[in-house]
Amino acid sequence: MQWSFDIRSGLLVGALLTVLIGLLLAVVARAMSPAFRPAMNWWVAATLLQPTGLVLLSQRDQLPAWVTIVLANAFVAGAFAAYAVALRRFHRLRVPVLGLGAALALALAASVWFGLVVDDLTWRLITISAVLAGMLGYSAWTIYRGPESRGLVRHVAGGAFVAATAIMAYRAMALLWDPGLITGIFQLNHVQLLSYGVGSVLPVVATVGFLLLCTDRSQRELARAARVDYLTDVYNRRAIEELGTRAIAGARRHGVSLAVQVVDIDHFKRINDELGHAAGDLALVQAVARIRECLRAEDVMGRLGGEEFIVLMPDTDGASAVAAAERIRQAFSDRPLDLQGERRKVTLSIGVAVLAPADRLFSQLLLRGDRAMYAAKHAGRDLVMADAMSGWDTTAAD
Numbered sequence: 001m002q003w004s005f006d007i008r009s010g011l012l013v014g015a016l017l018t019v020l021i022g023l024l025l026a027v028v029a030r031a032m033s034p035a036f037r038p039a040m041n042w043w044v045a046a047t048l049l050q051p052t053g054l055v056l057l058s059q060r061d062q063l064p065a066w067v068t069i070v071l072a073n074a075f076v077a078g079a080f081a082a083y084a085v086a087l088r089r090f091h092r093l094r095v096p097v098l099g100l101g102a103a104l105a106l107a108l109a110a111s112v113w114f115g116l117v118v119d120d121l122t123w124r125l126i127t128i129s130a131v132l133a134g135m136l137g138y139s140a141w142t143i144y145r146g147p148e149s150r151g152l153v154r155h156v157a158g159g160a161f162v163a164a165t166a167i168m169a170y171r172a173m174a175l176l177w178d179p180g181l182i183t184g185i186f187q188l189n190h191v192q193l194l195s196y197g198v199g200s201v202l203p204v205v206a207t208v209g210f211l212l213l214c215t216d217r218s219q220r221e222l223a224r225a226a227r228v229d230y231l232t233d234v235y236n237r238r239a240i241e242e243l244g245t246r247a248i249a250g251a252r253r254h255g256v257s258l259a260v261q262v263v264d265i266d267h268f269k270r271i272n273d274e275l276g277h278a279a280g281d282l283a284l285v286q287a288v289a290r291i292r293e294c295l296r297a298e299d300v301m302g303r304l305g306g307e308e309f310i311v312l313m314p315d316t317d318g319a320s321a322v323a324a325a326e327r328i329r330q331a332f333s334d335r336p337l338d339l340q341g342e343r344r345k346v347t348l349s350i351g352v353a354v355l356a357p358a359d360r361l362f363s364q365l366l367l368r369g370d371r372a373m374y375a376a377k378h379a380g381r382d383l384v385m386a387d388a389m390s391g392w393d394t395t396a397a398d
């Protein structure tokens with residue numbers, strides 16, 4: 001069977017597909033979180049630059065050399081730089097402006113020198129392929145070494161960049177090995193077929209892969225937002241109830257105790273009233289940080305609502321939980337919070353409860369912790385009180 005492939009048509013079809021997928025990405029970007037916009041804009045720019053370069057390249061013999069060689073290569077190299085910038089921004093990594101600028105300048109210099117000055121197709125292809133391989137490889141490296149390089153979806157974009165890097169590197173090496181391999185830009189051989197046939201489909205695969213990366217991250221962020229309090233970054237009530245139920249099952253299975261602390265900031269309304277809501281928010285964030293400093297790594301903290309927090313303390317008996325609560329209370333009594341330059345003493349009322357044999361539901365344990373906390377409020381605040389079933393009556397401070 002006789003195979004045939006027209007390079008010019010391949011370039012045009014690849015260009016059209018890339019533009020279409022780029023437009024699709026631009027439409028989807030509007031529905032995505034604004035946090036993705038900068039990365040998506042760079043990607044969309046790349047999917048417009050690359051096809052423009054390919055179309056110009058396909059016009060060799062029709063348009064002047066500076067357009068079909070210099071401009072075409074500048075567009076393609078610019079597109080590869082834009083993919084790299086998009087991926088760096090997506091991963092919230094520094095964009096190496098100097099490095100990418102140097103790669104672009106090198107591609108441009110090579111196309112001017114070997115295209116217009118000495119007209120050497122072999123060396124033009126070798127140098128430009130090597131530079132492009134470097135840029136594509138950098139994108140692949142960013143995908144696989146980025147802080148979020150997890151999950152299967154990264155292999156779609158990652159695989160496309162690895163394949164494109166390999167093709168470009170192979171073209172440079174094949175030409176070094178056999179300088180007479182490509183004598184005309186539309187000549188058909190396996191290297192040309194790989195570069196222009198497979199190479200023009202890869203942007204489409206990479207763009208689908210990038211879209212998958214974005215949707216994957218946005219799904220993870222949504223799942224996290226459903227479980228974490230947006231202000232203080234501790235678990236929200238729904239998540240803590242689920243974790244509490246699991247902690248009870250774990251404590252029962254391993255025959256160990258489980259304690260909870262219900263922590264409430266005293267007279268919190270006054271902070272809002274006197275210093276404003278923003279200072280109130282800051283007080284909540286700082287209070288959480290200070291409570292966390294007093295806890296062990298395995299303790300789990302959540303926000304029940306307003307200025308009320310809960311700490312789940314696995315494998316902890318009443319005495320230890322009360323001692324820990326006392327440390328937390330003291331940490332606030334000893335040191336005021338610094339609210340936008342305003343030093344403000346804040347005190348806590350803390351209720352402690354320990355899992356009792358009669359507790360079937362987490363809500364029962366929570367209710368006893370809550371009652372102990374309200375008992376501390378009624379007894380004058382800035383106090384730790386334990387639920388009677390926890391084996392401790394009250395521990396008053398000061």
Ligand SMILES: Nc1nc2c(ncn2[C@@H]2O[C@H](COP(=O)(O)OP(=O)(O)OP(=O)(O)O)[C@@H](O)[C@H]2O)c(=O)[nH]1
Binds near residue numbers: 267279280307377
């Ligand atoms: N700034 C800020 N305020 C909040 C937030 N959630 C709840 N509040 C405020 O917290 C205050 C809680 O007031 P109260 O329930 O009267 O309790 P309190 O003033 O701490 O008094 P006691 O608990 O009895 O010591 C209310 O004014 C709420 O508006 C929040 O996310 N940010």
